[in-house]
């Protein structure tokens with residue numbers, strides 16, 4: 465990675481995991497730590513980019529020298545990405561976004577004394593932020609998505625990735641395997657980068673900062 469090869473480029477990255485409120489004290493969430501997205505922000509900044517990080521409930525500190533916009537829910541993340549997208553050259557959706565949110569958010573704490581032995585939650589689909597960003601991108605803008613999958617088999621992982629890249633309409637898709645002890649919380653990552661046609665354009669394994677630089681090599 466040549467220092468300065470993203471000089472002056474504006475890079476917008478979402479990182480972390482969204483939280484969907486159930487009531488004032490509870491949420492539906494996921495195990496994303498935000499480490500890979502934060503590493504991308506750090507790597508892009510060190511290569512000269514002007515970086516905006518849309519941060520959803522990070523477990524790590526954002527890097528110095530990047531603009532940070534804090535959000536929590538998928539809809540807040542969507543609004544922040546939409547507001548910043550027009551000005552950027554590269555958009556990276558590294559955040560783990562909740563596919564669904566509760567239909568209603570209780571005004572007060574949900575009480576088991578009222579809900580009994582079983583509680584059914586009704587959920588509604590969140591907007592697909594990546595697909596919308598890809599559909600609205602202007603010429604020259606590069607849109608990158610992530611696919612965190614639990615498939616153990618690499619061929620199955622690739623098949624899911626190829627279907628996803630065409631469904632989302634993004635320029636590149638970074639596939640990584642996640643599980644109870646893999647991917648989200650870890651300091652290391654293993655990824656395969658696909659282009660818009662589903663062809664493998666890069667593969668990387670190791671510390672998340674090094675993986676971030678291999679992803680940015682593709683962008684450059």
Ligand code: C5P
Nearest residue numbers: 557558559561590591592593594609610
């Ligand atoms: O559809 P799926 O969640 O598997 O796709 C993952 C990719 O889509 C990630 O880049 C994630 O940030 C993005 N995503 C999104 N909006 C959603 C769900 C996922 O932008 N509602």
